[in-house]
Amino acid sequence: MKKTFQDYGKEWLDTLVVAISVAMAFRAYFYEPFKIPTGSMQETLWGYHTTAGVEKTAWDAFPLSILKWAWTGERVVDHKAPATGTVRCADLRDGFAAIRVGVSPQTIKLPTDACRDLAGRVVREGETLWKGAVTTGDFIFVNRWKWNFVKPQVGEVMIFSTTGIERLPQGTHYIKRMKARPGETYLLEHPVEGFPAEVTMGEGQYFACGDNFNNSYDSRYWGPVPAENLRGCASVVFWPINGWRIIR
Numbered sequence: 001m002k003k004t005f006q007d008y009g010k011e012w013l014d015t016l017v018v019a020i021s022v023a024m025a026f027r028a029y030f031y032e033p034f035k036i037p038t039g040s041m042q043e044t045l046w047g048y049h050t051t052a053g054v055e056k057t058a059w060d061a062f063p064l065s066i067l068k069w070a071w072t073g074e075r076v077v078d079h080k081a082p083a084t085g086t087v088r089c090a091d092l093r094d095g096f097a098a099i100r101v102g103v104s105p106q107t108i109k110l111p112t113d114a115c116r117d118l119a120g121r122v123v124r125e126g127e128t129l130w131k132g133a134v135t136t137g138d139f140i141f142v143n144r145w146k147w148n149f150v151k152p153q154v155g156e157v158m159i160f161s162t163t164g165i166e167r168l169p170q171g172t173h174y175i176k177r178m179k180a181r182p183g184e185t186y187l188l189e190h191p192v193e194g195f196p197a198e199v200t201m202g203e204g205q206y207f208a209c210g211d212n213f214n215n216s217y218d219s220r221y222w223g224p225v226p227a228e229n230l231r232g233c234a235s236v237v238f239w240p241i242n243g244w245r246i247i248r
Contacts, residue, residue: 031141031142031143031144031235032141032142032144032231032232033139033140033141033142033238034139034140034141034142034159034173034175034234035137035138035139035140036137036138036139036140036175037094037095037137038094038095038112038137038215039095039112039113039212039215040175040176040210040211040212040215040216040217040218041157041175041176041177041210041211041212041216042211042212042215043211043212044157044177044211044247044248045137045138045140045157045175045211045234045237045247046135046137046138046243047095047111047137047138048095048096048111048134048135048136048137049111049113049134049135049137050110050111050113050114050132050133050134050135051132051133051135052114052117052130052131052132053131053132054076054131054132054133055076055131056076056078057076060075060076069136070240070241071240071241071242072135072240072241072242072243073135073136073137073239073240073243074133074134074135074136074240075133075134076131076132076133076134077130077131077132077133077134078128078131079108079110079128079129079130079131080126080127080128080129081101081123081124081125081126081127081128081129082101082104082106082108082125083101083102083103083104083106083125084101084102084123084124084125085101085102085103085104085122085123086101086102086120086121086122087099087100087101087118087119087120087121087122087123087129088100088101088119089115089118089119091112091115092109093169095111095112095137096109096110096111096112097109097110097111097112097114097115099115099118099129099130101123101129108129108130110130110134111134114130114132114134118130136240138237138239138240138243139237139238139239139240140234140235140236140237140238140247141234141235141236141238142159142231142232142233142234142235143232143233143234143235144231144232145232146232146233147230147232147233151181152178152181152206152230152233153178153181154178154179154180154181154184155177155178156177156178156233156234157175157176157177157178157233157234157247158175158176158177158178158206158208158225158230158232158233158234159173159174159175159230159231159232159233159234160173160174160176160206160208160225160229160230160231161173161229161231162174162229163229164226164229165222165223165225165226165229166222166223167221167222168222173231174208174218175234176208176209176210176216176218176219177208177209177210177211178206178207178208179207179208179209179219180199180201180206180207181201181206182201182202182203182204182205182206182227183200183201183202183203184200184201185198185199185200185201186198186199186200186201186207188209188220189213190209190213190220191220192220192221195220195221199219199224201224202224204226204227204228205224205225205226205227206224206225206226206227206230207219207224207225208224208225234247235247
């Protein structure tokens with residue numbers, strides 16, 4: 001019998017459903033993509049960050065800018081002040097800050113590291129507010145199956161859910177380096193004033209710290225991570241292309 005367009009449509013739909021199911025299963029049980037939002041794990045992993053003063057080149061003009069972004073994750077911007085007034089920066093707690101000038105309702109989003117020299121400045125309308133390169137954070141694969149067969153090890157880069165952990169935003173995920181496992185005592189390498197310099201983990205508890213100790217909100221402030229919150233360990237950086245590497 002000759003196939004109709006309806007028959008072909010059903011076949012394509014079946015194929016699409018199977019492909020989506022396989023992709024979802026792969027993500028749920030094997031390797032899940034994860035974006036690094038902040039700089040708490042620098043220099044191991046990079047969130048969104050900036051380099052001030054970078055000038056545009058031929059690679060920053062369309063369509064070469066697309067190739068440059070795909071290879072390096074970098075784009076060059078030149079933001080002008082929308083009004084005359086004082087610059088205000090509000091941390092959005094996702095690696096970015098919302099920047100406003102004077103009474104202008106316009107909001108400019110930039111990585112938080114760009115705000116170090118911006119907040120409090122007085123600028124005139126049309127003046128260069130900030131110019132430079134904005135680099136997208138690393139995209140990684142999270143190994144979801146490894147800890148089903150071997151126990152987590154101190155030194156591994158762990159991804160965990162924040163749900164149920166006090167003093168953390170709920171319903172999101174953090175990435176830190178594992179410093180202590182259940183029953184272990186950890187003498188902090190970089191203690192925080194007003195918090196314990198030595199901690200002992202209870203049953204099912206893990207201590208997590210960012211590699212960038214000076215810019216990391218981690219277990220030093222809010223305590224251990226429960227075992228049920230663990231999602232997996234970081235395996236490789238898969239984007240940007242020139243940053244591909246195994247995570248250690």
